Amino acid sequence: MPRTTTLECPGCPPLRALTFDSLGLIKVIEARGEDGGVPKVVERWGDPHSSKCVLAASIDDSQNDPLLAVARKNGLTDILNPLNGDLRVAISNAGDSGAQPEDDGIVGLHLFKRQREESSSRSRTLLTCTTKGKASMRSIEVTKVSAESSCSTVKSWNVCASGTIAFSKVDISEKFSLFGGKGVEVNVWDLDKCEKIWTAKPPPKNSLGIFTPTWFTSAAFLSIDDHRKFVAGTNDHQVRLYDTSAQRRPVMSFDFRETPIKAVAEEPDSFNIYIGNGSGDLASVDIRTGKLLGCFIGKCSGSIRSIARHPTLPIIASCGLDSYLRFWDIKTRQLLSAVFLKQHLNEVVFDSAFADKEVANAAADAPMLEIQNGNDTQEDATETLPVKRKEAPEEKDRSKKKKSKENEESKKLKSKKKRRAKGDIHDDAS
Numbered sequence: 001m002p003r004t005t006t007l008e009c010p011g012c013p014p015l016r017a018l019t020f021d022s023l024g025l026i027k028v029i030e031a032r033g034e035d036g037g038v039p040k041v042v043e044r045w046g047d048p049h050s051s052k053c054v055l056a057a058s059i060d061d062s063q064n065d066p067l068l069a070v071a072r073k074n075g076l077t078d079i080l081n082p083l084n085g086d087l088r089v090a091i092s093n094a095g096d097s098g099a100q101p102e103d104d105g106i107v108g109l110h111l112f113k114r115q116r117e118e119s120s121s122r123s124r125t126l127l128t129c130t131t132k133g134k135a136s137m138r139s140i141e142v143t144k145v146s147a148e149s150s151c152s153t154v155k156s157w158n159v160c161a162s163g164t165i166a167f168s169k170v171d172i173s174e175k176f177s178l179f180g181g182k183g184v185e186v187n188v189w190d191l192d193k194c195e196k197i198w199t200a201k202p203p204p205k206n207s208l209g210i211f212t213p214t215w216f217t218s219a220a221f222l223s224i225d226d227h228r229k230f231v232a233g234t235n236d237h238q239v240r241l242y243d244t245s246a247q248r249r250p251v252m253s254f255d256f257r258e259t260p261i262k263a264v265a266e267e268p269d270s271f272n273i274y275i276g277n278g279s280g281d282l283a284s285v286d287i288r289t290g291k292l293l294g295c296f297i298g299k300c301s302g303s304i305r306s307i308a309r310h311p312t313l314p315i316i317a318s319c320g321l322d323s324y325l326r327f328w329d330i331k332t333r334q335l336l337s338a339v340f341l342k343q344h345l346n347e348v349v350f351d352s353a354f355a356d357k358e359v360a361n362a363a364a365d366a367p368m369l370e371i372q373n374g375n376d377t378q379e380d381a382t383e384t385l386p387v388k389r390k391e392a393p394e395e396k397d398r399s400k401k402k403k404s405k406e407n408e409e410s411k412k413l414k415s416k417k418k419r420r421a422k423g424d425i426h427d428d429a430s
Helices: 357-382 393-429
Strands: 015-021 026-031 040-045 054-060 067-072 076-080 087-092 106-111 123-130 134-141 150-158 164-170 176-182 184-190 195-199 216-221 229-234 238-243 252-255 261-266 272-277 282-286 291-295 304-309 315-320 324-329 335-340 345-350
Touching: 015 054, 015 315, 015 324, 054 106, 054 345, 067 106, 067 123, 076 106, 076 123, 087 134, 106 176, 123 164, 164 184, 164 216, 176 216, 184 216, 216 261, 229 261, 238 261, 261 315, 272 304, 272 315, 315 345, 324 345
Parallel strands: 106 164, 261 304, 304 345
Antiparallel strands: 015 026, 015 345, 026 040, 054 067, 067 076, 076 087, 106 123, 123 134, 134 150, 164 176, 176 184, 184 195, 216 229, 229 238, 238 252, 261 272, 272 282, 282 291, 304 315, 315 324, 324 335
């Protein structure tokens, strides 16, 4: 029989996450409570249909006018309000090259945040990339009424001449992006100029003279301040570290388990990364040495498709084909909570601007409660506390005398009854 283990899930701090599945549903999961609550599904947006399968998602969780971009299998890219799910803009990817949207789906999606700081207008920039390597940057005018919203293609270029793109990743400065996939070496592009600035070189043949075909599945930038270092996962269960300022080939590479790497996430301001593979293994690795720091306790039963790092809390979320959304503690690598969401999950993102209203109200009411408690203690100090009444010594003596008299009288009654019984027996005998 299979060996099973029981894990205790202590719950999560207040957080909010959004998941995207194979039927196009967007589910909002929230954990409330100051001491740690159990995450629950609070909202569900959209109607389930296989043609609406979510392929990629990107969120701008700013305090003012947040937005959520969702790319679907039918070629539509929806710009939503992540607070209530209202549709703001719908962009169609069909009709540009004559190909069907299903044949050239969007696999890379990024909603830019820097436009808001540069100008006061509501125009936003959206980067998309399809499986055939067609990348485009669109300027979107977002208004409160979706009918008045408009979009126009600003720039478009081809990332690769052949092969299939599997992912795209934009750095924190939103000036550089990297692309890679099956038959496409990972390469870095300057988004301001739309120029390729670096292309990786495949590793040499092994000792047996066998060359491994190029097949990248995921990637992540390592440093916030430096876009030159990034890590990429391959289909042949290999993790590679690249430094564009050093060389074109990997600076370091190592194997992880026996199944393809499906998701990679970075730890901000650190050299640790989180990797998930096709068999449900989730682990933390020191990318400087390739040392395995440890696996997260509680193995997933399906392929991991997305890993998200919370911007402020020491928590990561993972989801995949087992239909579970799991929250993990980074320090202890323990499972905090798991939510079953019924459909195959493709993506998960955090809403870092979420604040639990109950916790916020409790924190605001805490000073008032302390003041009231202080006043109550002062008032109680002036009052006389109730004291248990003690019996006087004379009353104690009286009660003892009464008890002794009652005992003597009961003894006398018993002795009289015995004598009478003996006398009756004697009279009968005579």
